[in-house]
Amino acid sequence: MDKKVILSGIQSTGNLTLGNYLGAINNWKKMQEDYNCYYMIANLHTLTVRNDPETLRSNTLNLLALYLAAGINPEKSSIFIQSQVPSHAELSWVLNCYTYMGELSRMTQFKDKSAKHADNINSGLFTYPVLMAADILLYQADLVPVGEDQKQHVEITRDIAERFNKIYGETFKIPEPYILKTAARVMGLQNPNAKMSKSSTLENDSIFLTDEPEVILKKFKKSVTDSENIVRYDEENKPGISNLMEIYSAITGSTKEDIEKEFAGKGYGEFKTAVANCVIEELKPLQEKYKELKSNPDYLEKIYKEGAEKAYQVAHKTLEDVYKKIGMVWL
Numbered sequence: 001m002d003k004k005v006i007l008s009g010i011q012s013t014g015n016l017t018l019g020n021y022l023g024a025i026n027n028w029k030k031m032q033e034d035y036n037c038y039y040m041i042a043n044l045h046t047l048t049v050r051n052d053p054e055t056l057r058s059n060t061l062n063l064l065a066l067y068l069a070a071g072i073n074p075e076k077s078s079i080f081i082q083s084q085v086p087s088h089a090e091l092s093w094v095l096n097c098y099t100y101m102g103e104l105s106r107m108t109q110f111k112d113k114s115a116k117h118a119d120n121i122n123s124g125l126f127t128y129p130v131l132m133a134a135d136i137l138l139y140q141a142d143l144v145p146v147g148e149d150q151k152q153h154v155e156i157t158r159d160i161a162e163r164f165n166k167i168y169g170e171t172f173k174i175p176e177p178y179i180l181k182t183a184a185r186v187m188g189l190q191n192p193n194a195k196m197s198k199s200s201t202l203e204n205d206s207i208f209l210t211d212e213p214e215v216i217l218k219k220f221k222k223s224v225t226d227s228e229n230i231v232r233y234d235e236e237n238k239p240g241i242s243n244l245m246e247i248y249s250a251i252t253g254s255t256k257e258d259i260e261k262e263f264a265g266k267g268y269g270e271f272k273t274a275v276a277n278c279v280i281e282e283l284k285p286l287q288e289k290y291k292e293l294k295s296n297p298d299y300l301e302k303i304y305k306e307g308a309e310k311a312y313q314v315a316h317k318t319l320e321d322v323y324k325k326i327g328m329v330w331l
């Protein structure tokens with residue numbers, strides 16, 4: 001039987017956080033054996049905010065190095081840069097014409113981002129989910145592994161695909177979001193009520209995958225908790241400690257009950273150090289591999305060229321079907 005298809009991506013906006021790792025990339029690695037996987041670097045999506053071109057180019061290549069360092073294997077999965085497969089931008093335009101302003105204006109990410117970038121609410125920011133729908137539908141993906149914050153975008157993708165299929169007949173596979181139970185939403189260390197994010201303006205709020213061990217330890221030690229001093233899971237009343245427990249659980253595989261037992265009678269200081277140490281150990285091999293890959297641009301170029309060719313074969317086939325169905329004159 002054919003393997004199910006997976007597609008996912010991360011924006012190349014700079015340093016990845018522990019949230020991106022636990023919520024996305026670490027799970028991608030595990031899925032490579034059982035699924036036919038497409039892992040994309042979403043560089044077109046980054047244009048919704050202003051970027052320095054050189055920085056964007058190097059962020060894109062760094063993200064590729066990071067995918068590889070995290071164990072995404074180009075022999076098993078297709079790894080590619082979004083802008084190098086033109087079908088994404090092409091299908092996105094078509095799907096724009098099958099998406100309503102009303103549904104886009106309900107997207108929470110649009111509301112959040114337009115509040116954050118009030119001086120640059122461009123139409124790309126508004127139609128961002130449509131490009132994401134194109135990414136997913138081009139590969140006839142069955143599953144889209146993402147963190148909780150992207151669920152709404154997968155849902156609108158389903159609506160767009162269903163609408164299109166209803167008019168033109170079976171064209172797109174209807175994808176499902178695939179969200180893990182643990183660490184689907186890693187929170188900030190300084191503000192545990194908001195997700196850990198690359199763009200957090202709070203100091204010590206986010207762990208970056210390239211942070212040095214001392215920095216990781218320092219950030220965890222400074223993390224905001226509560227005054228109870230009992231390691232106990234209670235998301236509502238103890239968001240800081242609960243978040244640390246989520247992180248510890250995602251990495252060590254211990255359940256919340258195991259963790260409560262392991263740290264019974266021990267204070268927060270000891271727990272914070274244990275969480276920091278498991279993160280440091282988890283990231284160590286990734287960081288070493290990352291440094292090695294960054295010093296090998298020829299290898300990275302080979303990977304993205306092969307990845308784009310492989311992805312294009314599949315993406316173009318879907319686009320051709322769409323163009324024919326909607327009445328474009330085909331070459």
Ligand code: TYM
Nearest residue numbers: 008009010011019020023024042146147184185186195196
């Ligand atoms: P992006 O770049 O914001 O995030 C990449 C992935 O990381 C997950 N994530 C988190 N998970 C848990 N806790 C957190 N604090 C956390 N922060 C981020 C996100 O849920 C996501 O899975 N629009 C997408 C990129 C994209 C895409 C796609 C994803 C473009 N096309 C097609 C899937 C399919 C985005 O901005 O993710």
